[in-house]
Amino acid sequence: MEVLLRTSASFVSLLILCISLVALHCVLVGADVSDATVRQRDITKYRSLCDCEQCEDSKGEGALVIGASTLPDEKNIDIIATYSNNLGAVQSSRVKMGDLSASWVLENPVDGRQEHPKRFEMAEDSSQSGMTFEEKTQHPTDDHQSGEGELPYSRLSSMSPVKLKRRVMRQGRRNLRTAELIGKDTEANNQMAAAAIERSKDFDPLVKGKYSIWRSDYESPNSDSTLKLMLDQIIMAKAYASIAKSKNETDVFNSLMKHYKFSQHAIGEASSDAELHLSALNRAKAMGRVLSAAKDKLYDCLTVERKLRVMLQSTEENVNALKKKSAFLIQLAAKTVPKPLHCLPLQLASDYFLLGYHNRGDANKEKLEDPSLFHYAIFSDNVIATSVVVNSTVLHAKEPNKHVFHVVTDKLNYAAMRMWFIVNPPGGATVQVENIDDFKWLNSSSCSVLRQLESARLQEYYFKANHPSSLSKGSDSLKYRNPKYLSLLNHLRFYLPDVYPKLDKILFLDDDIVVQKDLTALWSVDLQGNVNGAVETCKESFHRYDKYLNFSNPLISENFDSNACGWAFGMNIFDLKEWRKRNITGIYHRWQDMNEDRTLWKLGTLPPGLITFYNLTYPLDRGWHALGLGYDPALNKTAIENAAVIHYNGNYKPWLDLAISKYKAYWSKYVMSDNPYLRLCKISE
Numbered sequence: 001m002e003v004l005l006r007t008s009a010s011f012v013s014l015l016i017l018c019i020s021l022v023a024l025h026c027v028l029v030g031a032d033v034s035d036a037t038v039r040q041r042d043i044t045k046y047r048s049l050c051d052c053e054q055c056e057d058s059k060g061e062g063a064l065v066i067g068a069s070t071l072p073d074e075k076n077i078d079i080i081a082t083y084s085n086n087l088g089a090v091q092s093s094r095v096k097m098g099d100l101s102a103s104w105v106l107e108n109p110v111d112g113r114q115e116h117p118k119r120f121e122m123a124e125d126s127s128q129s130g131m132t133f134e135e136k137t138q139h140p141t142d143d144h145q146s147g148e149g150e151l152p153y154s155r156l157s158s159m160s161p162v163k164l165k166r167r168v169m170r171q172g173r174r175n176l177r178t179a180e181l182i183g184k185d186t187e188a189n190n191q192m193a194a195a196a197i198e199r200s201k202d203f204d205p206l207v208k209g210k211y212s213i214w215r216s217d218y219e220s221p222n223s224d225s226t227l228k229l230m231l232d233q234i235i236m237a238k239a240y241a242s243i244a245k246s247k248n249e250t251d252v253f254n255s256l257m258k259h260y261k262f263s264q265h266a267i268g269e270a271s272s273d274a275e276l277h278l279s280a281l282n283r284a285k286a287m288g289r290v291l292s293a294a295k296d297k298l299y300d301c302l303t304v305e306r307k308l309r310v311m312l313q314s315t316e317e318n319v320n321a322l323k324k325k326s327a328f329l330i331q332l333a334a335k336t337v338p339k340p341l342h343c344l345p346l347q348l349a350s351d352y353f354l355l356g357y358h359n360r361g362d363a364n365k366e367k368l369e370d371p372s373l374f375h376y377a378i379f380s381d382n383v384i385a386t387s388v389v390v391n392s393t394v395l396h397a398k399e400p401n402k403h404v405f406h407v408v409t410d411k412l413n414y415a416a417m418r419m420w421f422i423v424n425p426p427g428g429a430t431v432q433v434e435n436i437d438d439f440k441w442l443n444s445s446s447c448s449v450l451r452q453l454e455s456a457r458l459q460e461y462y463f464k465a466n467h468p469s470s471l472s473k474g475s476d477s478l479k480y481r482n483p484k485y486l487s488l489l490n491h492l493r494f495y496l497p498d499v500y501p502k503l504d505k506i507l508f509l510d511d512d513i514v515v516q517k518d519l520t521a522l523w524s525v526d527l528q529g530n531v532n533g534a535v536e537t538c539k540e541s542f543h544r545y546d547k548y549l550n551f552s553n554p555l556i557s558e559n560f561d562s563n564a565c566g567w568a569f570g571m572n573i574f575d576l577k578e579w580r581k582r583n584i585t586g587i588y589h590r591w592q593d594m595n596e597d598r599t600l601w602k603l604g605t606l607p608p609g610l611i612t613f614y615n616l617t618y619p620l621d622r623g624w625h626a627l628g629l630g631y632d633p634a635l636n637k638t639a640i641e642n643a644a645v646i647h648y649n650g651n652y653k654p655w656l657d658l659a660i661s662k663y664k665a666y667w668s669k670y671v672m673s674d675n676p677y678l679r680l681c682k683i684s685e
Helices: 001-048 053-070 118-129 133-138 151-158 161-202 227-245 252-265 282-296 301-335 339-354 383-396 413-421 447-451 456-465 472-480 488-499 520-524 578-584 582-594 606-612 637-642 661-668 676-680
Strands: 078-084 088-098 374-379 404-410 428-437 505-509 511-513 532-534 571-575 616-618 645-647
Touching: 001 606, 053 151, 053 252, 227 301, 252 282, 252 505, 301 676, 339 383, 339 413, 339 606, 339 676, 374 383, 374 488, 383 404, 383 511, 383 676, 413 637, 447 488, 447 582, 488 582, 488 606, 505 520, 511 582, 578 582, 582 606
Parallel strands: 374 404, 374 505, 404 428, 532 616
Antiparallel strands: 078 088, 505 571, 511 645, 532 571
């Protein structure tokens, strides 16, 4: 009985001890779980700070990493184990987690979920590798696919439905944005391809030029860089050849001259690289090698500089000589009658006498002195030019039968001029042709120009050969040495009241003009007591009085304003009544006599006209008269086409090969190209 009591007491003691140990174990495990739960709650408190999409992604990652970093090392965790020995006594011992086998399972006292110890290792590996939770869930490992390593799945399944839905929506937005960017990239590529195709259509592979994606749009595709290089090489070859010859370097001299000729042949008359000979580039390379060798052997800075200065001076002298020669040739070409224009008056004059037209009198004589009609004065020795003036005027006239043309020419061209208008009468208009030699009242006693022509000094100046060379005096002197400036046909304009004593108004026209509108309105212009109606030309400073008159002479400076506005001869409406009243011809004679020694103005008709009609000229609207088609290639096209009269003043007359091509059509359309005389003399448009 006593033994039984001792045994019972011992058993009760062991039972109490076991219960105490189990209670202690539960407290320790509960504390562990409680600490983890508190930590998780503390972390979750700060989730509200994360509002952006990237922050949402980082919340799960932060919790995982922090949780893993705060857990103790798996191998150092003590496991308290209780067991009964062989005698039935309850015993306890401590075991390290690292000593347990993989078959051991840990049970969470909170939710009763069982997990392998391996989770700590996996958590640590995840935190160390830096892979996010989302990456783990999106890219499961092979172990997970085979049924091992269930942590990613367990974490995903433990997420709340709201968070899981957000994650799915974020992923959907990412996929949509990715697809949108890929679509834009594809669209941009398609646009670039289409633009490249369009550019390729404009590419002309047949044009020899420079094509580069870096080339500026305004740069000419036909570069002349090679041409410039070869021209520079030729200059240097001349310089080194001269130096080589002076130093008796025969081989270098011969080599330079040989390649100099080759380069000259390759260049020819080219003005751009596209016009160069095919061998030009090779010639340039060969010349470069020869020049390099010559430089190594002959180069001396002072010698080369001196040689280039000599070449520059020689070139300048050649340029000046060529300029003078060019001026002379232009003047010669402008005043020389081309063969077709020489043929025409000969054929007309021959038929005039052979066919008996010289016995025919003038028709419509009653119109010649009728002041109620529209009268024109044309003084010319050029048949084709005069015909264009008459044809263009009549073509634009509203009532051609009221227009009368008074043509005065010289004895040499009188028969041809009269024959032309007999066989080619302008529709409805009247044409009177007169010979200036029939004006017996026009003699040296009454005409200053004729009196000056009898002067020995003027005859020597114009017609003798023992005066200084025309070329040495320059183009200006050459221009005014032309005897035409003392021609009576040119100066007859100052005798209009004497030539047409019964007329009140007359429109003077040069033979180098073309009429493009009806001119009858000019007879209605009120000249306000002035004698001359003309278009002023003082838009530019060089068309003022000081351009034409010598204001260093007191006779000029005391009587005229140097800034007075100039005007143009070529289309002028003259009031002959006012002319006679003011004795304009007498004013002209007085100033012409004072200029016998050519000290007041250069020869010509415009300077004495500016003096004679000073303060007696009424300015017409500029639209009546457009000037400059005989020398200025940059005139405004609209101004030309809108003008009533266009004037080819200058050397480039429309009937010459010198004519500015873009202006020639305005004149040639009034030439009767189907006329048999023009065909016979091969006068083309």
